[in-house]
Amino acid sequence: MLSSMGVTIYDLAREAGVGIGTVSRCLNNHPHVSPATRARVLSIVKRLNYQPHAGAQRLASRRTNTISVIIPSFTNYFYVQTLQGVQDVAADIGMDLMLYGVSHTAQVEHYLRRSLHRGHVDGVLFFSMILPESFVARFQQMRLPMVLVDAYHPAFDSIRVQNNEGGYSATHHLLSLGHRDIAMINASLDTQPARERMDGYRRALEGAGIPFREDRVIISSAGKNDGFNRDAGRDSMRRLLTTTSGPGRPTAVFIASDVQAIGALEGARAEGVRIPEDLAVVSFDDIELAQYAELTTMRQPMYEIGRLAMEKLIARMKDADAAPTLSSFVPDLIVRRSCGAAAHALAGIPVPSQPAPVQHS
Amino acid sequence: MLSSMGVTIYDLAREAGVGIGTVSRCLNNHPHVSPATRARVLSIVKRLNYQPHAGAQRLASRRTNTISVIIPSFTNYFYVQTLQGVQDVAADIGMDLMLYGVSHTAQVEHYLRRSLHRGHVDGVLFFSMILPESFVARFQQMRLPMVLVDAYHPAFDSIRVQNNEGGYSATHHLLSLGHRDIAMINASLDTQPARERMDGYRRALEGAGIPFREDRVIISSAGKNDGFNRDAGRDSMRRLLTTTSGPGRPTAVFIASDVQAIGALEGARAEGVRIPEDLAVVSFDDIELAQYAELTTMRQPMYEIGRLAMEKLIARMKDADAAPTLSSFVPDLIVRRSCGAAAHALAGIPVPSQPAPVQHS
DNA sequence: TACCTTTGTGGAAGCGCTTCCAGAGTTACC
DNA sequence: GGTAACTCTGGAAGCGCTTCCACAAAGGTA
Numbered sequence: 062m063l064s065s066m067g068v069t070i071y072d073l074a075r076e077a078g079v080g081i082g083t084v085s086r087c088l089n090n091h092p093h094v095s096p097a098t099r100a101r102v103l104s105i106v107k108r109l110n111y112q113p114h115a116g117a118q119r120l121a122s123r124r125t126n127t128i129s130v131i132i133p134s135f136t137n138y139f140y141v142q143t144l145q146g147v148q149d150v151a152a153d154i155g156m157d158l159m160l161y162g163v164s165h166t167a168q169v170e171h172y173l174r175r176s177l178h179r180g181h182v183d184g185v186l187f188f189s190m191i192l193p194e195s196f197v198a199r200f201q202q203m204r205l206p207m208v209l210v211d212a213y214h215p216a217f218d219s220i221r222v223q224n225n226e227g228g229y230s231a232t233h234h235l236l237s238l239g240h241r242d243i244a245m246i247n248a249s250l251d252t253q254p255a256r257e258r259m260d261g262y263r264r265a266l267e268g269a270g271i272p273f274r275e276d277r278v279i280i281s282s283a284g285k286n287d288g289f290n291r292d293a294g295r296d297s298m299r300r301l302l303t304t305t306s307g308p309g310r311p312t313a314v315f316i317a318s319d320v321q322a323i324g325a326l327e328g329a330r331a332e333g334v335r336i337p338e339d340l341a342v343v344s345f346d347d348i349e350l351a352q353y354a355e356l357t358t359m360r361q362p363m364y365e366i367g368r369l370a371m372e373k374l375i376a377r378m379k380d381a382d383a384a385p386t387l388s389s390f391v392p393d394l395i396v397r398r399s400c401g402a403a404a405h406a407l408a409g410i411p412v413p414s415q416p417a418p419v420q421h422s
Numbered sequence: 423m424l425s426s427m428g429v430t431i432y433d434l435a436r437e438a439g440v441g442i443g444t445v446s447r448c449l450n451n452h453p454h455v456s457p458a459t460r461a462r463v464l465s466i467v468k469r470l471n472y473q474p475h476a477g478a479q480r481l482a483s484r485r486t487n488t489i490s491v492i493i494p495s496f497t498n499y500f501y502v503q504t505l506q507g508v509q510d511v512a513a514d515i516g517m518d519l520m521l522y523g524v525s526h527t528a529q530v531e532h533y534l535r536r537s538l539h540r541g542h543v544d545g546v547l548f549f550s551m552i553l554p555e556s557f558v559a560r561f562q563q564m565r566l567p568m569v570l571v572d573a574y575h576p577a578f579d580s581i582r583v584q585n586n587e588g589g590y591s592a593t594h595h596l597l598s599l600g601h602r603d604i605a606m607i608n609a610s611l612d613t614q615p616a617r618e619r620m621d622g623y624r625r626a627l628e629g630a631g632i633p634f635r636e637d638r639v640i641i642s643s644a645g646k647n648d649g650f651n652r653d654a655g656r657d658s659m660r661r662l663l664t665t666t667s668g669p670g671r672p673t674a675v676f677i678a679s680d681v682q683a684i685g686a687l688e689g690a691r692a693e694g695v696r697i698p699e700d701l702a703v704v705s706f707d708d709i710e711l712a713q714y715a716e717l718t719t720m721r722q723p724m725y726e727i728g729r730l731a732m733e734k735l736i737a738r739m740k741d742a743d744a745a746p747t748l749s750s751f752v753p754d755l756i757v758r759r760s761c762g763a764a765a766h767a768l769a770g771i772p773v774p775s776q777p778a779p780v781q782h783s
Numbered sequence: 784t785a786c787c788t789t790t791g792t793g794g795a796a797g798c799g800c801t802t803c804c805a806g807a808g809t810t811a812c813c
Numbered sequence: 814g815g816t817a818a819c820t821c822t823g824g825a826a827g828c829g830c831t832t833c834c835a836c837a838a839a840g841g842t843a
Contacts, residue, residue, distance in 0.1 A: 094820095481829080
């Protein structure tokens, strides 16, 4: 019984008294094998506890049945949810996932290069980072399918979240609650989400005839994640509240992310400012904490994004020559306590309806 | 330049005017190649943009440089942190990770079987689930290294968290704050953590000369994760508070997990019971929310567990015949607001020191 | 000088599969 | 009876690497 260590199709063939071709056909469900032969071979497979050799299969069939996922350090809730969507689809179709978590930017190129090794993976999902231009040609040369998620390049299938629309909806929601002086707390404008969310904020204001004021945007890029963190949020809020007062103080804030908002709530509490009575807050992401902190926020359909990414990749693996597609998800407005809409509703003021999520390509 | 699609060592050899053996030696940094030859070959590697074929390497070298991670659905904060530790070590030594997230129990066997394919992976990390006995022999037969994390089997290296110690420390902390009537909110006793944490609770009580009372343990296994969820926590707390009152009501509770504690806080609020003034709370896990909710809790060093798991696996891959090891982590007590220790400290009552974390094998 | 060792090199022999081609046997139809 | 078509099977030829063995050249030692 210890024999199972290295059973090959040659052993199976000898044991069953057939050729290796026949064995292979049995194993791969090919037609043109008599039922009797197939049954005999399969019983021997079982008896000898045969395990195919993955490397040999890859070499001979030139398919790996594996895709690699290159993702920024995934302790972030966004990626965990997305990865779950990817994983579920992969499990359905029996694909393996190679996980590459990027902690240092230098690793990006390393993992991309590794994914390009022939016979390593059949496709790549690339998340939220800037694809180095030098790799564009390489992927095309190797004809290695790739889907960009939360990122964009015209040469590849891309999936994006409409941050701009999200920023617009968030701000519009505050406007429709009657606020006219709305500030924004943002992270580093070097990141695309920060820029786009601010553009939406600006567009909503201007659409309501309210001029965009640069001094109403507090930007902190301190700490990790380019300012998308709790401490930066707290500092920004304190800065906002210590530099304004009385009627010169905004009545609402749009905050670029939930983590910042969590910090901002602490900052507001420290300054004795009540949320939402004194200051209405809408943020972005709908991470797990947002529900607990009762944040009104823009929800990104993370799980669905993961599923779609995987589906796009599968489609691309089937047809390498189709034109690249661009899919967009529009974030949902999730109304909770922090925007004060509940209080409004009690006072008989109608709450604006949420825009329906749209997914177009 | 489109040539790079399928460059093999034969192409390199021809181009450089050397044999394939020499090329292979250059690529793998073997000795016995003259510096001149090596330089020439490597320059051609660069020029033709050669990429080794992973499948062929695996087949010929019988090493895959990959390990598989079989993990319960990882949206759980515990696994995310642990996986990060695993990932970081893997990146350091250039190993690839194959991620298998288990959503349905049927998938466990499938992923185990897949990992057993020859030439698929060099080792397996298996998390928090019961290893089917039928696989024990198979792994031994195939001599496939495996490390169990948050699980145990005498035949394999195992890494555990001392839930018993944790339950003891949590309860002991409450005792040292002067509480004599301490309840426990627990999840299904079918799970090992729930049993062990309760054993620690009991041991601490009895060590202090307080009899263990079964009616002081509220168990709810409703909902998902065997009762380790928010709703179960809320229900348990309400049950505790509605069945007791006045001096017959406990002054403190040890709750088996943070998620339950979050729900329990809501339940207490609904019953008008203040935490920690009316009821002190200590829970378990130190998930991200715990900090926000100011829970005093038992922290599991998740990242370190991940790192250690990977290191154990590497050691096992080097020496297959060493005796299986068992490593334990003792959870840390993290003191926050929910236990009332802060108030005690203000009142001049010394806060007990935290036990130092111990890691023994 | 004779002999051993070291260094550098070429290439055959695998690794264990898939796939293709050829051939044997069977059935079908004119 | 002859031809065509179809079913089933065996096994060679690759896939692209690593590793080993053989051998040549150069250096070292007595």
